[in-house]
Amino acid sequence: MLSKRFLYLLFIILLVSCKKNGIEKEWERKIYAYCILNPNYGMVKCLVDSNYSIEKEVKSMGITDATVFIVNEENKDTLRLVGGYYTPYYHFYVGYNWNRQRREPFVKPLNTYSLWVIFQKDTLTKTTKIPDTFSFIFPKDEDTLLYDTFNYIYWHKSKGAYVYVLFVFKLPKDTIADYFPLFTQDTFLEIREIKEGLFDTTGFYELKVYAWDYNRYQWAIKRSELDTLYHGYGHFSSQTDDRIAIFVKRD
Numbered sequence: 001m002l003s004k005r006f007l008y009l010l011f012i013i014l015l016v017s018c019k020k021n022g023i024e025k026e027w028e029r030k031i032y033a034y035c036i037l038n039p040n041y042g043m044v045k046c047l048v049d050s051n052y053s054i055e056k057e058v059k060s061m062g063i064t065d066a067t068v069f070i071v072n073e074e075n076k077d078t079l080r081l082v083g084g085y086y087t088p089y090y091h092f093y094v095g096y097n098w099n100r101q102r103r104e105p106f107v108k109p110l111n112t113y114s115l116w117v118i119f120q121k122d123t124l125t126k127t128t129k130i131p132d133t134f135s136f137i138f139p140k141d142e143d144t145l146l147y148d149t150f151n152y153i154y155w156h157k158s159k160g161a162y163v164y165v166l167f168v169f170k171l172p173k174d175t176i177a178d179y180f181p182l183f184t185q186d187t188f189l190e191i192r193e194i195k196e197g198l199f200d201t202t203g204f205y206e207l208k209v210y211a212w213d214y215n216r217y218q219w220a221i222k223r224s225e226l227d228t229l230y231h232g233y234g235h236f237s238s239q240t241d242d243r244i245a246i247f248v249k250r251d
Contacts, residue, residue: 031122032233032234033229033234034236035234036235036236037128038240038241039097039109039240040133041107044079044094044096044106044107045094046081046094047092048091048093049062049091050063062091063091063119064083064091066083066093066119067116067117068117069081070116072108072111073111073114073127082094107130109131109133110129111130114126114127124229128215131213134157134240135156136154136155138152140244143246144249147195147199147250150248151191152188153188153189154188157187162185162216162217164209166182166207166208167182167208167209167210168206168207170200171203171204171245204245205245205246206245206246209241209242211239212239213237
């Protein structure tokens with residue numbers, strides 16, 4: 001028969017061992033990538049870094065020797081992203097959204113793209129399909145609108161969009177102001193009940209609407225669902241956008 005003291009010591013050893021293994025697992029290193037494609041932008045950027053857990057991120061200047069590229073799955077064109085774009089805290093890999101030889105953009109609406117990040121023994125990959133470009137129907141750029149009769153906003157449909165996100169900015173923009181997005185799966189937005197909070201004074205405003213794919217929606221809205229990439233963490237998505245400036249006149 002095993003003594004009670006021996007069983008107690010065995011229990012303590014197992015408890016410490018489990019706790020140690022838990023810590024080691026929690027701090028297992030994972031590389032991280034963040035990239036959003038937009039056919040309207042001239043540059044493609046991808047942040048590549050590493051962290052050791054979801055809760056305890058390790059700040060660094062980023063990984064500088066990864067292999068990063070994006071593949072157009074429709075025609076297998078490949079864009080190689082080169083490291084060297086620095087910010088005070090991060091290191092980006094960049095490529096230009098323009099094929100000079102073919103004189104056409106690399107990121108095209110309604111095409112499917114895959115991101116590949118290879119670093120040492122880790123590989124991250126995920127795909128996204130670019131929503132189609134679109135534009136505002138009402139109001140138009142540089143319109144002057146009377147506040148009392150300005151009750152709706154609508155735009156053309158973006159094929160492939162999962163959701164639309166509208167921002168309203170008072171011009172000139174206040175960099176410390178809070179701007180709250182309006183989400184809709186329709187292309188028509190009734191603002192009669194909320195316009196007091198959108199257009200509080202006479203002046204110029206910028207309207208900017210995004211068409212998001214599902215990956216973008218999942219990352220921004222459903223944050224409880226981790227947008228994991230193969231063998232790591234991060235985010236790869238796509239969006240298109242249109243913007244206009246208007247003048248709203250209040251009495």
